[in-house]
Amino acid sequence: MERSERGRPAVYCSRSCQARAYRQRRNPPAPVTPPETERPDAHARKRRRIAEAVWRIASEHGLHTVSMRKVAAEAGVSLRMVQYYFDGKHALLVDALRLLHVENERLARARIPSDAADPRRLLRALLDEFLPLDGQRAFALRVFTAYYARSLADPALAAVFLAAEHPLERLVADIITMGQAAGSTVPGLDARREADLLVAGITGLGLDVLHERRSLADVRAVADYHLARIFAVEEGPPARSADHPRSDPA
Amino acid sequence: MERSERGRPAVYCSRSCQARAYRQRRNPPAPVTPPETERPDAHARKRRRIAEAVWRIASEHGLHTVSMRKVAAEAGVSLRMVQYYFDGKHALLVDALRLLHVENERLARARIPSDAADPRRLLRALLDEFLPLDGQRAFALRVFTAYYARSLADPALAAVFLAAEHPLERLVADIITMGQAAGSTVPGLDARREADLLVAGITGLGLDVLHERRSLADVRAVADYHLARIFAVEEGPPARSADHPRSDPA
């Protein structure tokens, strides 16, 4: 019959405290964060701040070093707060991945030029999103990589990747098809197959850059080669945006 | 001056035991496993057996769930044995990765046909090594993926990948070059760029298969498309070398 075997020992301050504790013990389901999506301001900001701490730790020391206490310290809040805003460690990891995903999509969407005039240039900008071209993209790439590996053994994480990343190859394929329609591509292409290998390949090469197994210039040269292979050579000015192995780490 | 604060408390069985303990305490460096590469039989077999347990746990539940005790249980040995044969947890992980690498290279080398007659067929066989075509390859791919992510934050693991995997793109490039010399490829190719995207892309697509984000047939279709793009279309019989997933979970 012992009510509490763990946690702080029960030395009730008053009858009212004891009564409230008893009541809360009776109906455990979710008095915490019931709205889940409302409370548009402070609540979401706190969650985001804690999630950012998860990202930083995962990016710098790996996902396996993420603990509730480290996250709390990194976010500058108490352990209790991490528990309060997230439903346990697993939920924290899953939610942090979700948040990173929407954040990343927001940033990417802002970075690629919306003037869809030149399919080749558009495709180039899109593929650049998978390369660690700046600190932010390298950061996100590291975190995603850590999560990706973990998702092989965690269906909840896998679901986030599944739901999120899929239409990307289709987008690339659409851009190539657009180029085909405009007659600016080499004839006889299979847009879907080209898109599939491009996306998977550039992603992998981006990881190689993180690993310092390849230089960024090298990867961009590979991308340029294949873009030139797909699209008929044109583009009057050389348009070499960053071909020189300028070595721009970070 | 207390000699032992941790571990089993010192209740010496005899003066000789005490003397030995004292001596061992004085010179800590490596009385265990000093030969490191000799003792060709039993020692290496035990290490291998323990490493296999690491692989299995990493493949099934992720690298972050690997603990010394779990490894011991999975390998059917005592915790002490894992400590004895490996120098702590980190060394266990690193060595297990090294062993998996040599094992995988051995298997791959045995699988690809050594008759280097047809470059296209040879390349196809080589790329197949990165796809989870059977239980063994899927298994190894899962483990490597887990390690790869961790290696982003662990230089010792990164070193294993760096030293190991690099000449692979060069090999693919050489095969393409071989095809170019034989005149069986489309003109105007850059063998290195083609090899870089092929290896990175097929690897990434293989991961998609593990994630069940793609079907194996889909990935092989992508590979076939690009092989056909690189090599002039020929090959009378369809020449499907190993389509049936024979499922050999070694």
Add this chain to the structure above:
DNA sequence: ATCATGATGATACGTTTGTATCGTAGCCTC
């Protein structure tokens, strides 16, 4: 016969980790 050594069992320590409370302060509403 003694002793060193390698392999293995047994056990315990100190720390970290996830989680479970209990308590309180500030609202807001009746």
Add this chain to the structure above:
DNA sequence: GAGGCTACGATACAAACGTATCATCATGAT
């Protein structure tokens, strides 16, 4: 002004983890 709710602090605890011993039993050298 009593009671409910949310946000937060403080604390505690069991389990797991990495590691550090000590003990024992072979076997082979001295």
